[in-house]
Amino acid sequence: MSTHSNHPYHLVDYSPWPLTGAIGAMSMVSGLVKWFHQYDMTLMMLGTVITMLTMYQWWRDISREGTFQGLHTNPVTLGLRWGMILFIISEIFFFVSFFWAFFHSSLSPAIELGASWPPMGIIPFNPFQVPLLNTAILLASGVTVTWAHHGLMEGNHSQTTQGLFFTVILGVYFSMLQAYEYIEAPFTIADAVYGSTFYMATGFHGLHVLIGTTFLLICLIRHMKFHFSATHHFGFEAAAWYWHFVDVVWLFLYISIYWWGS
Numbered sequence: 001m002s003t004h005s006n007h008p009y010h011l012v013d014y015s016p017w018p019l020t021g022a023i024g025a026m027s028m029v030s031g032l033v034k035w036f037h038q039y040d041m042t043l044m045m046l047g048t049v050i051t052m053l054t055m056y057q058w059w060r061d062i063s064r065e066g067t068f069q070g071l072h073t074n075p076v077t078l079g080l081r082w083g084m085i086l087f088i089i090s091e092i093f094f095f096v097s098f099f100w101a102f103f104h105s106s107l108s109p110a111i112e113l114g115a116s117w118p119p120m121g122i123i124p125f126n127p128f129q130v131p132l133l134n135t136a137i138l139l140a141s142g143v144t145v146t147w148a149h150h151g152l153m154e155g156n157h158s159q160t161t162q163g164l165f166f167t168v169i170l171g172v173y174f175s176m177l178q179a180y181e182y183i184e185a186p187f188t189i190a191d192a193v194y195g196s197t198f199y200m201a202t203g204f205h206g207l208h209v210l211i212g213t214t215f216l217l218i219c220l221i222r223h224m225k226f227h228f229s230a231t232h233h234f235g236f237e238a239a240a241w242y243w244h245f246v247d248v249v250w251l252f253l254y255i256s257i258y259w260w261g262s
Helices: 017-038 042-067 074-106 130-153 157-184 192-224 234-260
Strands: none
Touching: 017 042, 042 192, 042 234, 074 192, 074 234, 130 157, 130 234, 157 192, 192 234
16 A cells, blocks of 8 residues: 555554454454363463453554654554543443443342341451452552653653553552452452452453553653654653553542442
């Protein structure tokens, strides 16, 4: 495809990554089912490797297009902004479904649950221990990613590097604490509707933290390679928007499920 055009829009080249990404995702999900029922992780690990290789190569191509080929013009960037905004809105409604399920069951608990919430026999987490620490960690990470953003807009390379580095560290720390919390949990996903809604909501949020941390780590690597400037850094802005979304969802999770729901 010719790189010369009389319009500012980016017509993408043919790419194998959507196909390999779909194969990887299907293999990973099918492998999860196989792992749950047959205790065999082989297919899941294969799907994970395919997905990670696809992610690396697709992000490499996008970074090259936006940084070195100059294909992310102002109209293209505007389209990317709207795409990210609509994606985050879709994610909001994804989590609304979990909150809906939680409040539907908790505001009027069925007789099978003992007509109480949490259900009889469930020992909930103390909201003022690890959950409160995780809240402080995510709020601090929101500050550090904003610090990095301001440093980038002011052309301060070292401040942006430090802000992104601390944000990634806080994201990893949050994930480690959540894993510890799950290991020590006194109930499982099979323990009534409380266990189901708790692990679905907090588990998917934890997945989003891992994705956001990876997103910001890629931005840190790109920033250290001088891919961003004060006026051309939408890749970082998208990561920052996503991270703030993750922060806000956690606040709702903490207040409703950990604090009110306990």
